[in-house]
Amino acid sequence: MATAVNDWQELEHRYFLSTFKRLPVTLVRGRGVAVWDDAGKEYLDFVAGWAVNSLGHCHPVVVQALVEQANTLIHTSNQFYTVPQIRLAELLLQNSCFNKVFLSNSGTEANEGAVKLARKYGKLRLGGAFEVITTVDSFHGRTLAMVAATGQRKFQQPYVPMPSGFVNVEYDDIDAVQKATSSRTCAVMVEPIQGEGGVNVPAEDYLKRLRAWCDEKGILLILDEVQTGVGRTGALFAYQHFGIEPDIMTLAKGLGGGVPIGAILSRNKSAVFEPGDHGSTFGGNPLACAAAYATLKFILEHDIPARVQRVGQYFHDRLRQLKEEFDLIVDVRGRGLLQAIEFNREVADEAVAACLDRGLLVNRLKPNALRFMPPLIIEEQDVDRAMDILKEVLATL
Ligand SMILES: *Cc1c(COP(=O)(O)O)cnc(C)c1O
Numbered sequence: 242m243a244t245a246v247n248d249w250q251e252l253e254h255r256y257f258l259s260t261f262k263r264l265p266v267t268l269v270r271g272r273g274v275a276v277w278d279d280a281g282k283e284y285l286d287f288v289a290g291w292a293v294n295s296l297g298h299c300h301p302v303v304v305q306a307l308v309e310q311a312n313t314l315i316h317t318s319n320q321f322y323t324v325p326q327i328r329l330a331e332l333l334l335q336n337s338c339f340n341k342v343f344l345s346n347s348g349t350e351a352n353e354g355a356v357k358l359a360r361k362y363g364k365l366r367l368g369g370a371f372e373v374i375t376t377v378d379s380f381h382g383r384t385l386a387m388v389a390a391t392g393q394r395k396f397q398q399p400y401v402p403m404p405s406g407f408v409n410v411e412y413d414d415i416d417a418v419q420k421a422t423s424s425r426t427c428a429v430m431v432e433p434i435q436g437e438g439g440v441n442v443p444a445e446d447y448l449k450r451l452r453a454w455c456d457e458k459g460i461l462l463i464l465d466e467v468q469t470g471v472g473r474t475g476a477l478f479a480y481q482h483f484g485i486e487p488d489i490m491t492l493a494k495g496l497g498g499g500v501p502i503g504a505i506l507s508r509n510k511s512a513v514f515e516p517g518d519h520g521s522t523f524g525g526n527p528l529a530c531a532a533a534y535a536t537l538k539f540i541l542e543h544d545i546p547a548r549v550q551r552v553g554q555y556f557h558d559r560l561r562q563l564k565e566e567f568d569l570i571v572d573v574r575g576r577g578l579l580q581a582i583e584f585n586r587e588v589a590d591e592a593v594a595a596c597l598d599r600g601l602l603v604n605r606l607k608p609n610a611l612r613f614m615p616p617l618i619i620e621e622q623d624v625d626r627a628m629d630i631l632k633e634v635l636a637t638l
Contacts (some may be wrong), residue, residue: 249279264597271298274616274623276602287615287627288602291501292436292468292579295495295545296536297616302499306535307528315528319520325530332537338486339506343514344525348493349382349465351503353521355489356386356430358505359461360406361513363427370427376412377433378438381465390430392483393438413443415450422454428461429454434480440536440574440581440612448483461488461511466501468579471495472540472617475550475577482576495617502529527561537596545617546577553577556613556624563628567635578617583610588638595634601627 249267266284270277274297276286286298289529296303310325317323330342345351363370375381377392388396389403392412397403399543408426418429429451435441448464456460465488469479473495476482480490488511493503503524523529538547557575560582564570572583584592587608596603606612615623 254374254573264593266597271632272473273297273300274619282600284597284602284604285623285626285630287613288604289614289616290499291604292473292494292614293497294499295471295617296498296539297618298499300498300536300539300618302535302539302616303500303532306531307500310528310531313527316523316526318522323525323530325527325534329530329534329537332534332541333492333504333506336537336541337490337506338508339490340482341507343505343507343510343519344530345493345503345505346501346523346526346529347503348465348491349384349387349503349506350521350524351491351545352381352387352390352430352469354505355382355429355463355465355491356390357429357519358489358507358514359430359463361518362461362511365513367427368424370425370460371406372408372423372425372427373406373463374410374418374421374426374429375406376435376498377409378412378435378441379465380435380437381430384468412438412441413447415447415454418451419453419454422458422460426458426460428463430463430465432465432467433469433483434474434576434579436612437606438578439606439610440579442576445483448480448485451562452485452487455488463487463489463491465491465529467491467493468614472546472549473577473579473614475546477540477546479576482515483611496536497529497533498539500529500532502526515559530573534638540617542576548579549617551574552619552621552624553580555621556580559624559628563635566632569635569638575613576594578613578615578619581606581610583607584638585609591638592634595637596630599630599633601630603627603631 243262267279268276269279275636276284360371375390379392381387381390386404389407408421410421424562470492490506569584593605604612
């Protein structure tokens with residue numbers, strides 16, 4: 242058995258461009274909150290494919306939607322009307338503040354399209370304004386333009402020069418946005434809670450003040466909810482926590498219950514695309530849309546956001562208790578089932594490896610921080626199981 246494990250990993254090293262620093266585990270099966278490796282070892286999954294498996298692994302409603310759609314119509318292109326994408330669009334719009342939608346395959350693509358939409362708005366309504374203000378430690382994706390939008394030097398450095406048109410300012414700093422705004426600005430794009438950049442929760446009034454500033458200047462507010470959207474933070478969309486409505490919002494990760502799909506949602510005001518302005522071969526593919534529709538419908542019908550709020554608060558409180566017990570932990574932050582702990586030293590890799598050994602998947606957020614983003618369907622008892630392992634691991638560090 243051990244030989245087989247090594248074979249897969251050796252083959253990967255031989256075949257793949259070396260972009261991912263993978264953990265030494267080959268996963269072959271999943272069910273609910275559990276995954277199994279090729280040696281049959283079980284893990285409690287508190288990463289959920291980077292906040293993607295919102296209903297856990299192989300949830301029956303997602304599986305059934307996929308099987309039925311796969312037997313009916315898998316792909317057609319967007320030259321034709323297809324039913325699953327229209328049903329999904331309707332469900333998204335009925336449950337948000339938006340009027341129009343574009344479907345993509347990923348978060349990066351959704352953000353790229355959102356910036357194109359904002360640039361077209363700038364061209365039509367703001368005298369050619371094209372700059373988008375983004376924030377330090379944001380994460381908007383991996384295309385060249387989204388790497389430029391992403392305020393993290395490490396993602397940009399190998400690829401300079403960067404596409405222009407992005408201005409990067411401190412997060413959670415309204416003055417910085419105000420100072421950076423000029424006649425060239427068409428939009429401000431932020432995550433309501435920064436995910437990859439550290440699970441950074443802004444001040445309660447940050448988004449409200451951003452909204453007011455954008456209104457005053459007539460520029461667009463784009464929220465990247467690729468990570469925070471679809472229930473993750475304990476509201477269907479994180480903007481709902483902050484009492485504002487953005488002009489444009491992007492979604493992806495949790496939307497398809499594990500299947501690749503992204504979305505741009507826009508209010509009428511900023512819905513300035515015309516035929517030919519943007520497109521996608523796979524975006525809105527019937528198979529992906531059937532999975533997303535089933536996922537979203539389940540989340541709505543079972544009021545998963547309320548459950549995320551309850552279990553997320555329990556999880557957060559348990560992490561805070563752990564902070565009381567271990568000097569090693571200097572901060573606990575997050576909302577709903579997007580939580581992080583920060584250490585006073587760089588032990589995250591060691592912690593991830595030790596958790597893995599004991600059958601728990603957690604995410605290394607930074608050299609000194611861990612992130613947790615379990616499936617939204619977990620129960621308090623799953624949190625208890627994870628905390629038992631985490632506590633054991635912290636005691637060894
Ligand atoms: C993951 C992420 C992206 C990129 O999404 P992909 O599906 O990997 O392209 C963009 N924005 C945020 C906030 C993310 O968390």
